[in-house]
Amino acid sequence: MASPMVVPVIDVQNDNFKELWPAMVVAIKTSSFVALDTELSGLGNRKALLAESIEDRYKAICHAARSRSILSLGFACFKKQDQKVADTYLVQVYNLTLLCSEEYIIEPQSVQFLVQHGFDFNKQYGHGIPYCKGNNRGGSDDRGVHIRALFTELLRARKPLVLHNGLIDMAFLYQCFYAHLPERLATFTADLSEMFPAGIYDTKYVTEFELRLTASYLEYAFKKCKLDNSRSLTSGAPGPHVHIEFCQYAGHMSTYVDYKECPDVASSEGQTEICQRFSAFGWCPNGTQCPLSHDTDLIILQDEKGKEDKRKKRKRQRDKRKGGGGETTEGSSIFHGAPQNKIPHMDVDQEETSGDHHEETAESCPDSAAVMDSDGTIQQTEGESMTADNDENEMRKDNSDSRNSATSDDGSNAKNGAENRTGEAAREKFTDALKKKVDAGTHRAGFDAFMTGYIFACSCTLTKKEEAAAAEEKEQKVDEQSWLPTCLNKVYLSGKAAPLTVVKSTFSKSSKAHTQKMEMVWGGRM
Numbered sequence: 001m002a003s004p005m006v007v008p009v010i011d012v013q014n015d016n017f018k019e020l021w022p023a024m025v026v027a028i029k030t031s032s033f034v035a036l037d038t039e040l041s042g043l044g045n046r047k048a049l050l051a052e053s054i055e056d057r058y059k060a061i062c063h064a065a066r067s068r069s070i071l072s073l074g075f076a077c078f079k080k081q082d083q084k085v086a087d088t089y090l091v092q093v094y095n096l097t098l099l100c101s102e103e104y105i106i107e108p109q110s111v112q113f114l115v116q117h118g119f120d121f122n123k124q125y126g127h128g129i130p131y132c133k134g135n136n137r138g139g140s141d142d143r144g145v146h147i148r149a150l151f152t153e154l155l156r157a158r159k160p161l162v163l164h165n166g167l168i169d170m171a172f173l174y175q176c177f178y179a180h181l182p183e184r185l186a187t188f189t190a191d192l193s194e195m196f197p198a199g200i201y202d203t204k205y206v207t208e209f210e211l212r213l214t215a216s217y218l219e220y221a222f223k224k225c226k227l228d229n230s231r232s233l234t235s236g237a238p239g240p241h242v243h244i245e246f247c248q249y250a251g252h253m254s255t256y257v258d259y260k261e262c263p264d265v266a267s268s269e270g271q272t273e274i275c276q277r278f279s280a281f282g283w284c285p286n287g288t289q290c291p292l293s294h295d296t297d298l299i300i301l302q303d304e305k306g307k308e309d310k311r312k313k314r315k316r317q318r319d320k321r322k323g324g325g326g327e328t329t330e331g332s333s334i335f336h337g338a339p340q341n342k343i344p345h346m347d348v349d350q351e352e353t354s355g356d357h358h359e360e361t362a363e364s365c366p367d368s369a370a371v372m373d374s375d376g377t378i379q380q381t382e383g384e385s386m387t388a389d390n391d392e393n394e395m396r397k398d399n400s401d402s403r404n405s406a407t408s409d410d411g412s413n414a415k416n417g418a419e420n421r422t423g424e425a426a427r428e429k430f431t432d433a434l435k436k437k438v439d440a441g442t443h444r445a446g447f448d449a450f451m452t453g454y455i456f457a458c459s460c461t462l463t464k465k466e467e468a469a470a471a472e473e474k475e476q477k478v479d480e481q482s483w484l485p486t487c488l489n490k491v492y493l494s495g496k497a498a499p500l501t502v503v504k505s506t507f508s509k510s511s512k513a514h515t516q517k518m519e520m521v522w523g524g525r526m
Helices: 017-030 054-067 108-116 121-127 147-157 167-177 185-195 203-210 218-234 251-256 276-281 296-322 357-363 389-395 412-436 444-474 512-522
Strands: 005-012 033-040 070-080 088-100 129-131 161-163 200-202 243-246 257-262 368-372 378-382
Touching (some): 005 251, 017 088, 033 167, 054 167, 054 185, 070 167, 070 444, 147 167, 147 512, 200 203, 203 218, 251 257
Parallel strands (some): 005 088, 033 161
Antiparallel strands (some): 033 070, 368 378
């Protein structure tokens, strides 16, 4: 049996920041794309973040970014290995513990959530990398070794930026490491379009509108992509498939590395009743006290079984109609209200009738309190006032629960890539690492950045397969360089049918602070 994927995460703090600086810069510059994730000290007024007007939402996000701070920054650099089997990536994952040098608000729910998931505030205050927010002071953002200079290196690299539910992330990154946020949303998106010319991709939007997964919170999407990739690989289906490799860290460098194991998705014995709230959002107000299962593996397997059952049911209904009886399942909503003489001739759209319980739970809740799911997405839910609603997401954009996002799924895509490459030495290192650190809550921002990048890589591979099949029929050539053109610069907006488009419109202009910054970054070449 193949070993599970083991992800090395490099722990970066003030003590080793200068030492690791060259490696981080090289990783960014040589990458094919960079995935980012943050842990925040809070988000402020949740209802304001769910305002009907997007401009009002932006104002609420600006207030949060100006009054709160980034506590931890994770980034994963995915470098495509062109000399190896298609869609093989060499991945380097970093988790930076940060400490804002200015006063900022930290919310009690955020502290509680982070502590429950292994965040070490003693380490943050004792060894966090210091930074100042807002506009640069003294023109030093392009010089020296500090976090704002690292963000400048990211801009100079001109790589695609990948986030999960990334609007809040981008606002905090802008305010904390770049410049004072502009007052208008149009100005903000105009700035972003120039800051990241290679494009911004939001895997929350990708999973909802491109992959159309049953649920789209980070852990669920990661495990589902990993499971599907593994099944395709082991079944011998035609490629390409995603293969992941990691660097080997030896000697002194190995002391900075923690390892995150991603076991295969497995059916859970015993308890089978899942928590519908957690199943839909990756978050539950009862946390570990919930009597129902929060096992993401079980949720995925039950979702797949539910879809298969619905598919069989629809097939039986079609067969009955084709048999001329015109009978339908009693109480079927598909034909509710339709004239009896029309029913035998009605076509059932598979997509329309496959609505799952997640979408119903997540989307059809008017007149309710604002609740954040595990990705940081603010959803509407049955009017309970949930004091913990932010916990998951404000600090964590992923599926919070302490079942750890580490209980991943397939694992075998990496097994054919990274794990084969790592061999026994990596297994021994992992064993040693587990002895040092077994808390799955550690380095959540770094590992979440990896999960975000993995979802993006799988989405690109799947799209490439579909494009290749379509091109084969039309005898056309597939553009190998394209990532996800249908998702380029589209950022997910909770409760909205359309995304936020990151573009500079003809009616907006860039902010003054951004223009000055770009002159510094590009030396006057925009």
